[in-house]
Amino acid sequence: MISRLFSHIEYYILYVKYFLLYAVSFLKFHMSIIYEQSISQISYLTNELQQPVIHLIALFKQNASIITARFHIFLKANKTVILIGSAAYLGIYVFGYLIIFTIRHARYKVLLKKNTLIFSLVKKIKKQSFKQVFKKEFYTNLLTNIGRFITNLITEILLSIENKYGNLKIFREPGYSFELFSRIFFVIIKVTDIFAILLEKGLIALKVLKPKGTDQGLFLTTIEETDDKQLQRVIPEELQHEFHLTGDKQLNEYMDFVNAYKKPLLTAITKWKEKSLSSMLFVGKKGSGKSALIDLLMQRIPRGTEIVKILFEPDEFRKNIFNETLIKITGTGTLEKAVETLKAREKELVVILDNIHFLFFKDQSNIKAFLSFLSLIGNAGGNILWIATINEHSYKFISQFMPVNDTFDFKISINFMKTKDIKNIFINKAEHCGFSIYPRLTENQVKLAKKKIKKGEISYADLPNYILNEYFGKLVDKCENVFPALYHHFLRSISYVRNKRVYISEVNFRDLSFIQDFSNEYFLILTAVLIHEILTLDELVFLLGMNIERLNVYTSFLLKQKILEKYETGEKTFYRINPVYTIQISSILKGKNYFYF
């Protein structure tokens, strides 16, 4: 605020002074031109008639010169008056600004209570106190104002040059020089402003301008997260329920149009029938639809084929998980006997292993168990089809030192769902409970769209669809097909619901770049959790070799920042990465080299 005020004072005073000085020079110059031109214009008149006109013009010139000269003297003598005048003007300006802001703020408050439809519009303003707003503006304008100050300085220098070298041609023609200088100043002001903004952004990115505490200080990118209570007020319960739960009945309906998977999957099943394929691996991020695809695939497996489906849960005791699995599949608890039983089997069997990364624990004894499991798949014989799913991060890590790629005959990466497919899923889900999705048009969007309409790229009728596509495109880019993240951001982008129409606006993504400055321990914790998907505190202690008290401090902070979240099952409490931030965190870890694989 102080910087803004000072900048305004300096800025206006200098420019008022500058303008007045030029006005004086301009008047002086034009008076002489008017005089000369008037004389030439009246040359056709007779001498009698010329004389009074010449006299009048001379009188006018004399008076004008006296007026401008007096004005010039007045300006020079009354610097304090000009200063006070400008300050008063600024005072009124700032006061007016404050009043307008207060009225707006109060108006929003009243509207907020009366009309929930504009709730989403004003929720950010409501959250920001006066102090925050001014603090934000103070920082935002600080460097821009430095730019202005430099511009003013240049103006001053140029004025002093003019005073010193006023006899030069360029200064003798005020009209020309005014135009020239105003152009130069305009360019300088623009360039300086742009540089100031760029410099500011750069310094924030480089953490030279360090915000206090967490992301709250990142004024250019801070996004307020909508909490669940607020969400409840905007989005109807049935819609939230629809987006949070995926029932088996609807699965086929939602996934059936994802044609990209069908062909390779059917080819794989045919190959298995021909005994040239015995194992398939689905790799994908958490929430990318691996399990959903397996359910879809189960419907395509020929009738009569025996199917064993094992869904690995994180709450199972990790050290016994391998033996328990063997018993479930073959009825025996040892590897050798299990291989013998499976080889001797005549009837075809499909073993579906969902989330095999829970079989792996980056622990000395468990590494052996996972290797044994891979050897079981590799040696079981041709009558068995193994279908397994694995988390992408775990897969990338494990395959560095385990023969995962050699063991499985067929591998599919689940990451090629198109924007169009995701858009259809959302539209279908909304339609399923009687809603339809509409874009909420902002002025900028309409302006951009109008340009496209003018160019003939889209028609007026296509406008909502075009903006919906843009919206989903951004959503998919940021969320990389991770469904929990997609749902999270989609629900938070709902502006309002009216007459069973859901109006959605631009998606706000919280910037996690503040974690760049965290200490190594945080990155080690995040890497371990990403590799294993979920971990208990004890497991983290074991994996990282830290003591529990220290680890508690780190995990509590990450929980507070909503980067980690707790997942309770049975008596155990697990930690996992908030799926909304998985993509951002993994890219930060890659940048920091913790995710080198």
Add this chain to the structure above:
Amino acid sequence: MKNILKEITYNRILSTILIIFLTYIVGKIISAILKKLAEKYSQKRIQIKGFIPISKLVIYTTAILFISFGVLHISKDTLTALGLSLGVALGFAFQDIIGNLFGGIIIIFVKPFTIGDKIKIGSHYGEVTDISIRRFVLVTSDDNAITVPNKTILTEKVSNANSGELNCQVVTEIYLPYTIDIEAAEQAGYEAVYASPYSYLKKSVSMAFESTLNEVPVIKMKVKAYVFDHRFEVKFSSDITKRVISILSETGSLTVKSFSP
């Protein structure tokens, strides 16, 4: 000489001092920005930091040229006269400085190492944190900063542990009782590397054993593995030792049995 002295006025001296000061500030700012960038994009840390000495060289050379020809207006004749008359005398007087300058140029352009590399020169081993025209700075694992004159690289052997990459091999030596089950120890070594949070598993892991005498006969086990960032070299080594000992203790392999030589 008279001509040169004629050229030097108070104005020019002031301008020269101002330019030197500005050059110093600009050099510092650019270094600070590059260092910040390097920490932000750790994966490219070494490559980004490699620009620091080059940028310094460019800035300082530009400043020297500007002062010589732009401020002091040294003519070709003056330069030749200076070169002839002072060259020999100054050459002897400043041979150390000139040696360091040449060493600095070799470091910048031949790149036997760059900022961020772990090197061993003489008896010193540490991370190169700064390279200038005159000297470079090594920070050892004990956090001691050692300033080494650039001309040292002309006479001493330099070994570079990571050569521009972040990962580097760490050899952890563990002394085990002579009666140890070698196979169990080898297995424990592999498991410890796979389980360590600091290991870089894209490169091969290997074990070596040798029997040695340390008052009593012992087995020296060498675990050769890569750490993903050489800054964790010490942590990685101690983590491996801790894990190997823990695995062997759990399996009872570390129980010292009677031994008769």
